[in-house]
Amino acid sequence: MAVPTYKVTLSDDTGSTKYDITSYVLSVNITRGRSRELDKFEAGSFSITLQNNTRYFDPTNTSSPIYTLITPKRYIEIWSGGLKQFDGYVLDWNFSYDVSGESVATVIGADAFGFLANQALTGSVTTETSELTGARLTKIAADPRITWPFGGIYTVFDVGRRTLQADTIAPNTNALEYMQLIERTEGGYLYVSRDGALTFDQSANPPITIVSFTDSGVAGAYNIPYQGIEIVYGSELLYNQVILTRLNGGTVTATRQSSINTYGAAAYQGDTYLHNTNLDTEKQAYLLVAKYSVPEYRFESITVSLTSLSASKQGILLALDLPNVVDVTFTPNKTGSAITRTVRILGIEHEMSVDDHKITYRFGSVVNEQLLLDNTVFAKLDSYVLGF
Numbered sequence: 001m002a003v004p005t006y007k008v009t010l011s012d013d014t015g016s017t018k019y020d021i022t023s024y025v026l027s028v029n030i031t032r033g034r035s036r037e038l039d040k041f042e043a044g045s046f047s048i049t050l051q052n053n054t055r056y057f058d059p060t061n062t063s064s065p066i067y068t069l070i071t072p073k074r075y076i077e078i079w080s081g082g083l084k085q086f087d088g089y090v091l092d093w094n095f096s097y098d099v100s101g102e103s104v105a106t107v108i109g110a111d112a113f114g115f116l117a118n119q120a121l122t123g124s125v126t127t128e129t130s131e132l133t134g135a136r137l138t139k140i141a142a143d144p145r146i147t148w149p150f151g152g153i154y155t156v157f158d159v160g161r162r163t164l165q166a167d168t169i170a171p172n173t174n175a176l177e178y179m180q181l182i183e184r185t186e187g188g189y190l191y192v193s194r195d196g197a198l199t200f201d202q203s204a205n206p207p208i209t210i211v212s213f214t215d216s217g218v219a220g221a222y223n224i225p226y227q228g229i230e231i232v233y234g235s236e237l238l239y240n241q242v243i244l245t246r247l248n249g250g251t252v253t254a255t256r257q258s259s260i261n262t263y264g265a266a267a268y269q270g271d272t273y274l275h276n277t278n279l280d281t282e283k284q285a286y287l288l289v290a291k292y293s294v295p296e297y298r299f300e301s302i303t304v305s306l307t308s309l310s311a312s313k314q315g316i317l318l319a320l321d322l323p324n325v326v327d328v329t330f331t332p333n334k335t336g337s338a339i340t341r342t343v344r345i346l347g348i349e350h351e352m353s354v355d356d357h358k359i360t361y362r363f364g365s366v367v368n369e370q371l372l373l374d375n376t377v378f379a380k381l382d383s384y385v386l387g388f
Helices: 112-116 133-141 175-186 257-263 278-292 311-319
Strands: 006-011 018-020 025-033 042-051 075-080 083-097 103-110 126-128 155-157 167-169 189-192 198-201 208-214 223-225 228-232 241-246 251-255 267-273 298-305 325-330 339-353 357-365
Touching (some): 025 083, 025 189, 042 075, 042 112, 103 112, 112 175, 112 189, 133 155, 133 175, 175 189, 228 325, 298 325
Parallel strands (some): 208 223, 208 325, 241 267
Antiparallel strands (some): 006 018, 042 103, 075 083, 189 198, 241 251, 298 357, 325 339, 339 357
16 A cells, blocks of 8 residues: 555646656645535645755746746646546746755646636627527537637536526626536536536436445445544525526525524525526525525545555545545444435545645535436435426
8 A cells, every 4th residue: 555656747838748747746735626515616726846956947947948837827737546636727836945955846726717717708799599508508618709728628518407598698708607607507517527627517417426435444345444524513504595586587585484493594695597487496496495494414524545545445536526426424433323424525635745645525415406216326205305
């Protein structure tokens, strides 16, 4: 058992010539996803600390073979165990020089979301016809007014289950914000995958995995031990009144009175939605109030050290991505019965060094999501609700 082999490459805008800078890497930190279920996915970010005693990463050192690459907006890839964990670009280079000669360079960057967040659909007004969410996202991603880095972006979009209204997109509309409006209307997931693909998973179509995180020491190829767990039980995601507004339409309110009687009123005010009808917006509101009207004992996150795992289990974890579904088992203080929850991965954080590689997974609940017939996880009565 050992730390999985990692690799970091740096290249120009095209990515055609890649420089392996792994031998200079002291540490790598990666953060992707979101913290809570109702938050938007944020741009993934990375921070790499590099040994720089020879000024290899100095943009003023013309003797360095890569000095022309020590600028913002260069392409960077981070791999571990032969699997890509991050695909993005450089935002900043920071340098620290010590009188002893021990010097480091820190490179900070983001994935394609960080690029998309600064793109606007400029120029003339665009009129879109009524269509499914996947079709609208495909149009936006292919819009010539968006300039993608590194020669383009690879997209993996589901068709979608929600029909969007015909819409007039005003000039200078932020591209990422509009795509997240489509995501919110669908109730799906729009994110950048670990290998850099702009990805859209439609609602009620979760990627299921067979990974089970456990503290019980149960043997098995897909049973993964973890070192730390965080649990929350409170009102952070307690909403018994959901108020949603449809663009060019009305405002709807879904209420769960039994929850109000027990916990007091707690309202969630959603942003504007692009549903084709007010009825669809109302159905969305009722789905949300059904999911969040009762507080839940939630597994919020776990931390795993890959160093103590076999190569096969390291590979299983390094292949996980947003928003995979996994099982977590926890027996508090090894006392009493074990508690098992099926959860969705909403965030992934890596801490990599020559001595260790830790991953923290942040979770969202799947209780009271939409019922999926003939599904081993989401077809349980009294645990999930009928959708639309």
